[in-house]
Amino acid sequence: MQLLKDKLTEVRVLLDASFDKKLALPEGKEKRLVEAMRYSVIGGGKAFRAFLVLTVGEILGLKKEVALQIATALEMVHTYSLIHDDLPAMDNDTMRRGKPTNHIQFDEATAILAGDALLTNAFEVLSDPEMELDAEVRCQLINFLAQMAGKSGMCGGQMLDLIGEKESLSLEEITRLQTKKTGALLRFSVLAPAVAVKANETIQKALEKYAANIGLMFQMTDDILDIEGDEKLMGKTLGKDKTETKSTFITLLGLEETRQRAYQLCNEAKEAISLLGEKATLLLSACDFILERKN
Amino acid sequence: MQLLKDKLTEVRVLLDASFDKKLALPEGKEKRLVEAMRYSVIGGGKAFRAFLVLTVGEILGLKKEVALQIATALEMVHTYSLIHDDLPAMDNDTMRRGKPTNHIQFDEATAILAGDALLTNAFEVLSDPEMELDAEVRCQLINFLAQMAGKSGMCGGQMLDLIGEKESLSLEEITRLQTKKTGALLRFSVLAPAVAVKANETIQKALEKYAANIGLMFQMTDDILDIEGDEKLMGKTLGKDKTETKSTFITLLGLEETRQRAYQLCNEAKEAISLLGEKATLLLSACDFILERKN
Numbered sequence: 001m002q003l004l005k006d007k008l009t010e011v012r013v014l015l016d017a018s019f020d021k022k023l024a025l026p027e028g029k030e031k032r033l034v035e036a037m038r039y040s041v042i043g044g045g046k047a048f049r050a051f052l053v054l055t056v057g058e059i060l061g062l063k064k065e066v067a068l069q070i071a072t073a074l075e076m077v078h079t080y081s082l083i084h085d086d087l088p089a090m091d092n093d094t095m096r097r098g099k100p101t102n103h104i105q106f107d108e109a110t111a112i113l114a115g116d117a118l119l120t121n122a123f124e125v126l127s128d129p130e131m132e133l134d135a136e137v138r139c140q141l142i143n144f145l146a147q148m149a150g151k152s153g154m155c156g157g158q159m160l161d162l163i164g165e166k167e168s169l170s171l172e173e174i175t176r177l178q179t180k181k182t183g184a185l186l187r188f189s190v191l192a193p194a195v196a197v198k199a200n201e202t203i204q205k206a207l208e209k210y211a212a213n214i215g216l217m218f219q220m221t222d223d224i225l226d227i228e229g230d231e232k233l234m235g236k237t238l239g240k241d242k243t244e245t246k247s248t249f250i251t252l253l254g255l256e257e258t259r260q261r262a263y264q265l266c267n268e269a270k271e272a273i274s275l276l277g278e279k280a281t282l283l284l285s286a287c288d289f290i291l292e293r294k295n
Numbered sequence: 296m297q298l299l300k301d302k303l304t305e306v307r308v309l310l311d312a313s314f315d316k317k318l319a320l321p322e323g324k325e326k327r328l329v330e331a332m333r334y335s336v337i338g339g340g341k342a343f344r345a346f347l348v349l350t351v352g353e354i355l356g357l358k359k360e361v362a363l364q365i366a367t368a369l370e371m372v373h374t375y376s377l378i379h380d381d382l383p384a385m386d387n388d389t390m391r392r393g394k395p396t397n398h399i400q401f402d403e404a405t406a407i408l409a410g411d412a413l414l415t416n417a418f419e420v421l422s423d424p425e426m427e428l429d430a431e432v433r434c435q436l437i438n439f440l441a442q443m444a445g446k447s448g449m450c451g452g453q454m455l456d457l458i459g460e461k462e463s464l465s466l467e468e469i470t471r472l473q474t475k476k477t478g479a480l481l482r483f484s485v486l487a488p489a490v491a492v493k494a495n496e497t498i499q500k501a502l503e504k505y506a507a508n509i510g511l512m513f514q515m516t517d518d519i520l521d522i523e524g525d526e527k528l529m530g531k532t533l534g535k536d537k538t539e540t541k542s543t544f545i546t547l548l549g550l551e552e553t554r555q556r557a558y559q560l561c562n563e564a565k566e567a568i569s570l571l572g573e574k575a576t577l578l579l580s581a582c583d584f585i586l587e588r589k590n
Contacts, residue, residue: 127437
């Protein structure tokens with residue numbers, strides 16, 4: 001687990017340097033927009049998705065700079081989704097990662113724009129002509145990211161989530177919601193390096209299974225933490241699911257069954273990537289990390 | 296002018312068929328998101344940007360299906376920007392193109408998401424492997440669109456616009472605001488076909504000048520219409536600039552001087568593309584169309 005923690009720290013440093021370069025402050029009053037983008041993206045969070053890109057990339061022999069470029073784009077998309085989810089019209093959250101949410105720190109209009117600009121920037125990063133990757137493969141990655149982030153992926157999941165605040169959802173719908181809302185970007189994190197190096201189908205299938213499982217695990221532990229977590233460690237308001245009587249894995253399955261299923265998904269995820277051998281140690285630790293996380 | 300009007304009608308029909316195909320309603324409750332996307336994008340507005348892509352594409356010998364694909368992506372980006380601009384936290388508009396704005400028809404959260412998903416979809420369209428265009432050129436178009444739409448383009452312009460509601464802006468700032476907010480996407484409209492066919496530098500320069508001029512003209516006539524226009528024809532609330540004492544070309548230059556400058560920009564735009572000869576008739580009409588428009 002210490003290896004994983006060191007890696008997460010290393011990734012955070014690399015990522016922040018990359019953001020700092022790509023989001024240089026411009027001249028003029030409009031620099032406020034870039035300030036708002038930087039506020040949420042630099043130093044924010046565990047960068048777990050970037051960790052996955054860099055770690056899978058390393059295992060598959062992808063150039064580190066290329067993996068970092070992909071991770072930068074992905075974390076921009078992830079952060080835009082958090083900024084927009086926190087808005088008053090959405091989840092109306094005031095704290096995120098231990099500091100005021102973007103719309104509290106700046107204002108609502110700026111936060112909407114900062115999210116829009118981060119999403120747009122992700123595609124600028126992936127289409128960068130300086131990136132050492134075939135144009136054909138860059139296009140594939142762009143298409144993949146757009147699909148995972150868009151109407152059939154993350155945005156579709158968030159729509160279901162919003163609907164779930166007003167009407168109850170079935171277990172099938174909650175699973176679909178999470179597969180889209182959290183799972184889609186995790187799928188991109190794990191599979192994008194495989195697309196970039198044109199990995200064979202066996203490896204792609206294994207990584208796909210791994211990604212699907214950790215995606216669901218991630219959400220299950222999130223639901224558990226919403227009940228049992230420590231607000232200080234989490235850096236956000238907890239217990240919201242309960243007060244809002246929302247359907248979650250826990251309201252549908254109960255706490256124990258949810259914990260059981262997360263445990264089973266963890267084992268299956270580990271098994272799925274056994275074909276990668278010793279190189280996959282960090283990915284195995286990542287499963288435990290999700291299961292045992294406190295924030 | 297009749298030729299231009301016929302062309303605009305033709306483009307609208309092509310575009311709506313393209314949206315209908317790309318935004319097919321999915322199963323499940325999350326289809327609400329795609330309904331909201333379709334609501335704003337289908338049948339909405341003059342599709343002037345799509346007209347520019349298709350017309351310049353025709354002049355330069357670009358395949359019609361490819362031009363339509365580019366136009367579809369571009370109009371998705373344009374429409375997302377309108378949906379977000381209309382939000383309560385931004386311009387707080389209730390009518391757009393003669394019908395309730397997206398957040399009035401659906402709700403604020405859905406409108407934010409519909410905008411996000413349209414922006415994302417634009418990049419899915421441009422990276423579509425079915426598109427008959429070199430991957431290298433597709434990447435160039437994606438990079439170009441992301442730059443024009445993002446922090447240094449449209450989003451940056453909208454940020455300046457928001458700042459301009461609270462503090463007065465100089466003529467230099469208003470010009471930069473408009474060059475970014477309206478100009479950047481018009482620039483993409485006119486230049487994307489040139490990028491797609493790898494047109495020579497002389498042609499690119501001419502189109503660049505044309506695009507810059509019609510962008511500013513567009514905003515000047517918008518400011519004039521805000522004072523003199525007919526709300527019914529415009530399909531939105533007018534006189535907002537005045538009630539909000541915002542800096543505009545008119546507050547800075549006066550009505551007559553603004554009209555004069557628009558007229559001069561029109562002539563220069565026409566001159567810039569004279570090298571395209573007779574093929575450019577529709578682009579010349581487009582200049583008059585902007586100058587004389589009533590909505």
